[in-house]
Amino acid sequence: MLALDSPSGYTLSLILSFSLSTSRPLSLILSLILSLILSLILSLPRPLPFAVKVMTTVRLSFMESVKGAKRQLTFPTMHSCSTCSGSGSSTGKTMACPVCKGSGVEHTAMGPFHMQTSCRKCAGTGRVPEKSCTTCHGSGSVKSEETIDVDIPAGIEDGMQLQIDNLRYVTIEVEPSSQFRRKGTNVYSTTHISLPQAVLGGKIHVPGLYGDMAVKVPAGIYSGQRLKLRDRGFPSVHDYTKGAHILELVVDIPS
Numbered sequence: 556m557l558a559l560d561s562p563s564g565y566t567l568s569l570i571l572s573f574s575l576s577t578s579r580p581l582s583l584i585l586s587l588i589l590s591l592i593l594s595l596i597l598s599l600p601r602p603l604p605f606a607v608k609v610m611t612t613v614r615l616s617f618m619e620s621v622k623g624a625k626r627q628l629t630f631p632t633m634h635s636c637s638t639c640s641g642s643g644s645s646t647g648k649t650m651a652c653p654v655c656k657g658s659g660v661e662h663t664a665m666g667p668f669h670m671q672t673s674c675r676k677c678a679g680t681g682r683v684p685e686k687s688c689t690t691c692h693g694s695g696s697v698k699s700e701e702t703i704d705v706d707i708p709a710g711i712e713d714g715m716q717l718q719i720d721n722l723r724y725v726t727i728e729v730e731p732s733s734q735f736r737r738k739g740t741n742v743y744s745t746t747h748i749s750l751p752q753a754v755l756g757g758k759i760h761v762p763g764l765y766g767d768m769a770v771k772v773p774a775g776i777y778s779g780q781r782l783k784l785r786d787r788g789f790p791s792v793h794d795y796t797k798g799a800h801i802l803e804l805v806v807d808i809p810s
């Protein structure tokens with residue numbers, strides 16, 4: 556789907572033959588050793604067709620990470636040239652490559668070796684556009700952009716990565732909150748209560764991820780004590796569970 560700045564499909568297929576024109580045995584042995592080394596190198600696995608991973612970053616507010624978000628993301632891509640219908644030729648016709656004379660291979664002499672490589676001009680096809688298309692400069696494809704609607708799941712955490720397809724990835728950044736802290740799927744916050752509330756208990760209202768929460772404070776609270784409010788934390792992106800809201804109660808002592 557994505558193939559960016561492909562270096563004209565130039566393959567490293569070298570076919571080797573060595574010159575037997577020399578009569579000196581030493582040169583022949585040297586040639587044999589070199590050809591063995593080269594054939595070893597050439598038998599190594601070839602790299603996969605040229606493809607580039609594209610990464611992008613999306614920044615979410617803290618609350619967007621709770622509820623999930625939608626974003627339109629634009630990725631670079633290659634499209635078939637519309638001017639020449641992808642042929643690379645403004646006339647639509649091709650002709651024999653002037654570099655390799657239509658054979659698709661280039662010949663290079665390297666000492667006693669004779670090397671044969673894919674033609675760089677025509678990428679080994681033997682044909683080039685009769686008249687290069689001015690839009691795509693004969694390549695048949697043009698750089699373009701693709702806009703994709705991306706659904707970011709609720710509960711996503713700072714640093715997580717979303718995979719759109721096998722080449723496109725989105726890294727998530729979440730802005731910190733002045734009110735809440737996150738640890739796993741749990742959310743932490745602090746609230747102040749009065750000394751009578753701490754002694755007698757009662758009902759308080761505190762901000763939560765899903766709006767204000769009415770919290771029942773038991774009698775006999777000490778400063779720094781934590782209440783665990785189940786299912787008020789972040790939704791997990793892995794399953795249907797939710798974390799807890801851990802509420803720290805700070806008792807205000809009158810001065």
Ligand SMILES: [Zn+2]
Nearest residue numbers: 652655674677
């Ligand atoms: Zn050629």
Ligand SMILES: [Zn+2]
Nearest residue numbers: 636639688691
């Ligand atoms: Zn074109």
